[in-house]
Amino acid sequence: MKRTSRADVLFRYLTIAVASVVVGLFAIYFLELFSGSSLTLSEGLAFIFSSTWTDVVFGVYPMLWGSLVTSAIALCIGVPISVGVAIFLSEIARGKLRSALGFLVEMLAAVPSVVYGLWGLFILTPLLSTYVYPFVEQYLGFIPIFSCPDSFVPCYFYGVSIMTAGIILTIMIIPIVAAISRDALLAVPNSQREAAYALGATKAEAVNMSVLSYARSGVIAAVFLGFARAFGETMAVVMLIGNERAVSVSLFHPGYTLASLIANEFSEASSPAAVSALIEAGLVLLIVSFLTSFTGRLLIRRFLKTREAASYI
Amino acid sequence: MKLRRFVFDKLWIAATFATVVIAVVPLLSILADVVYQGIASMNIDFFTQLPPPPCSAATCTPGGLGNAIQGTIILVALSGAIGIPIGIISGIYISEYGNNSYGSSVRFLGDVLAGIPSIVTGVLVYVLIVIPLRGYSVTAGGIALGSMMIPIVSNTSAEALKTVPNSIREASHALGIRKWRTSLLIAAHAKRAIATASLLAIARITGETAPLLLSAGISQLWFSGLDHPIASLTFYIYYFATSPYANWKALAWGAAFILIVIVLGINMGVRIITRTKEVYSS
Numbered sequence: 001m002k003r004t005s006r007a008d009v010l011f012r013y014l015t016i017a018v019a020s021v022v023v024g025l026f027a028i029y030f031l032e033l034f035s036g037s038s039l040t041l042s043e044g045l046a047f048i049f050s051s052t053w054t055d056v057v058f059g060v061y062p063m064l065w066g067s068l069v070t071s072a073i074a075l076c077i078g079v080p081i082s083v084g085v086a087i088f089l090s091e092i093a094r095g096k097l098r099s100a101l102g103f104l105v106e107m108l109a110a111v112p113s114v115v116y117g118l119w120g121l122f123i124l125t126p127l128l129s130t131y132v133y134p135f136v137e138q139y140l141g142f143i144p145i146f147s148c149p150d151s152f153v154p155c156y157f158y159g160v161s162i163m164t165a166g167i168i169l170t171i172m173i174i175p176i177v178a179a180i181s182r183d184a185l186l187a188v189p190n191s192q193r194e195a196a197y198a199l200g201a202t203k204a205e206a207v208n209m210s211v212l213s214y215a216r217s218g219v220i221a222a223v224f225l226g227f228a229r230a231f232g233e234t235m236a237v238v239m240l241i242g243n244e245r246a247v248s249v250s251l252f253h254p255g256y257t258l259a260s261l262i263a264n265e266f267s268e269a270s271s272p273a274a275v276s277a278l279i280e281a282g283l284v285l286l287i288v289s290f291l292t293s294f295t296g297r298l299l300i301r302r303f304l305k306t307r308e309a310a311s312y313i
Numbered sequence: 314m315k316l317r318r319f320v321f322d323k324l325w326i327a328a329t330f331a332t333v334v335i336a337v338v339p340l341l342s343i344l345a346d347v348v349y350q351g352i353a354s355m356n357i358d359f360f361t362q363l364p365p366p367p368c369s370a371a372t373c374t375p376g377g378l379g380n381a382i383q384g385t386i387i388l389v390a391l392s393g394a395i396g397i398p399i400g401i402i403s404g405i406y407i408s409e410y411g412n413n414s415y416g417s418s419v420r421f422l423g424d425v426l427a428g429i430p431s432i433v434t435g436v437l438v439y440v441l442i443v444i445p446l447r448g449y450s451v452t453a454g455g456i457a458l459g460s461m462m463i464p465i466v467s468n469t470s471a472e473a474l475k476t477v478p479n480s481i482r483e484a485s486h487a488l489g490i491r492k493w494r495t496s497l498l499i500a501a502h503a504k505r506a507i508a509t510a511s512l513l514a515i516a517r518i519t520g521e522t523a524p525l526l527l528s529a530g531i532s533q534l535w536f537s538g539l540d541h542p543i544a545s546l547t548f549y550i551y552y553f554a555t556s557p558y559a560n561w562k563a564l565a566w567g568a569a570f571i572l573i574v575i576v577l578g579i580n581m582g583v584r585i586i587t588r589t590k591e592v593y594s595s
Contacts, residue, residue: 005491007491007493008491008492008493010493011492011493011496012410012492012493014402015402015403015405015406015409015410015496016406016410016415018399018402018403018406019402019403019406019407019411019416019419019467020419021399021403021463022403022419022422022423022426022463022464022467023418023419023422025426025460025463025464026422026425026426028437028441029429029433029437032437032440032441033433033436033437033440035440036436036440080332081332081335081336082332082336083332084328084329084331084332084333085329085332085333085336087329088329088330088332088333089333092326092329092330101333101337103584104337104340105333105336105337106580107340107577107580107581108336108337108339108340110516110517110520110576110577110580111340111343111520111573111576111577112519112520112521112522112547112572112573112576113520113522113523114520114522114547114550114551114569114572115343115347115520115550115569115572115573116343117550117551117554118347118550118554118565118566118569119339119342119343119346119347121554121555122346122554122562123342123346171336171339174336175336178336202318202319202321202322203322203325203326204321204322204325204326205318205322225428228428228430229428231430232429232430232431232432232433233430234430234431234432234522234523235522235523235547235551238551239551239554239555259430259432259523262432262435262436262527263432263523263526266435266436266439266526266527267526278436279436279439279440282432282433282436282437285430285432285433286429286430286433289428289429289430289433290425290429293424293425293428293429294425296428297421297424297425297428301421
């Protein structure tokens with residue numbers, strides 16, 4: 001009997017063709033966003049480094065700044081917390097406690113981002129602007145990022161600000177960074193722990209010296225993917241950042257991000273040039289998130305490969 | 314062991330536990346607020362009526378988000394019809410035929426694709442569909458959400474298929490069953506896991522807002538054809554939450570409650586099902 005029939009060949013080509021949709025989608029993203037932004041693409045780098053946004057001139061420097069700063073806040077606060085969560089889930093908690101807490105952290109990732117925005121707007125923002133921001137400004141106001149520029153009302157009066165957006169992003173990246181870091185820690189071979197314990201290390205010392213260093217590239221991958229998530233997050237940020245085109249040093253000031261710019265202004269874009277500029281903002285978002293996401297995935301892949309190699313020793 | 318090291322160790326464990334508490338408290342607060350404020354706006358009108366005019370007085374025209382519930386169901390059904398079949402067949406390729414560099418790059422690109430910000434998907438669909446069709450439409454919304462489902466379903470169903478033991482493939486092969494039928498057999502064998510993966514993808518897509526801003530748009534009316542804009546729960550949450558009117562804000566909480574019930578309900582349900590019956594352990 002023949003090993004392969006015509007049906008076999010057809011089915012194989014069918015699956016290849018359908019799987020190629022994934023690859024094709026990828027190409028389409030770049031092609032369409034490039035061609036869609038052709039009207040403003042010719043302006044070159046002025047798009048990125050200029051702060052003017054009128055009907056004819058488009059510069060996204062304030063939004064790029066906002067995206068970077070909010071993501072940086074999310075990473076600065078979120079990564080230590082996430083690594084702590086990962087350590088607790090992989091090294092300390094056992095049995096039911098581990099699965100229950102792991103489940104809760106996973107649920108954090110399942111909450112839709114517009115619900116984060118809603119909660120952030122009505123619960124988190126009033127909380128921060130009445131209790132946290134005045135306190136921080138009073139005691140740390142000498143640091144420029146926590147200062148309040150002179151104005152009639154305190155700058156944190158409305159609550160919506162770069163800092164508020166950064167804090168909601170912190171909450172939103174924790175489940176991602178924690179889950180990937182936890183997987184990285186769980187992939188560390190037990191011999192690493194045993195070696196440290198054999199030297200008389202406590203749990204803390206074993207994890208800090210022996211486990212974390214082994215899982216380092218996995219945790220770095222988690223940071224990359226957390227950044228990609230924060231940088232591209234739209235709904236929660238557009239509801240909490242205040243949508244004001246300003247480059248301010250103070251984090252209590254409203255700001256803008258690339259993603260919230262697109263969400264907020266697309267329906268109002270009047271001219272083809274304005275639409276083109278917004279598509280170009282999407283292109284910047286695509287390139288940055290592609291690069292970070294790609295690097296993060298590559299690191300995870302390499303990390304898993306070295307782990308497989310290690311398991312043969 | 315010196316006391317200092319002992320104390321440091323215990324403090325360190327307490328600190329990691331504290332980070333877990335910090336991470337979980339927002340979740341509990343979100344759930345509590347959404348349930349508490351959302352249930353207050355639950356009544357028959359919420360499911361059957363169109364959105365009311367804005368009002369901040371004590372008595373307002375009653376209204377609901379019936380059209381948004383209908384719209385979300387239509388959009389999710391449409392995106393599932395696009396994303397799930399393509400995703401599953403692509404998953405079959407990765408698992409059964411993709412033991413080569415193309416297979417692993419499809420998988421890798423799928424992971425990266427799933428990480429692209431959803432607003433960028435909105436921009437793509439705007440350029441590709443909304444501009445040529447001259448307006449927001451159900452079709453555009455379904456394609457936007459469907460294209461987001463493809464990489465998710467593809468990679469998770471590939472994962473599910475790979476857990477089917479090789480012995481089944483070998484047995485099928487030994488019986489002279491052709492490769493394409495064997496692949497379908499394997500898919501049928503992993504149907505629970507594939508269904509789970511598809512359900513999780515649906516849960517994920519139901520909560521998406523950003524792509525809909527630029528594809529499906531928003532409508533004050535009921536569904537009126539595939540070429541018209543359509544309402545959705547998520548868009549209405551955004552629209553009503555950022556409005557200054559009390560009755561609209563209340564409806565936003567109600568919509569968030571429905572959304573959380575659907576999304577977390579699917580996630581928890583899947584968790585419980587997969588726990589009671591392990592699909593394959595080895």
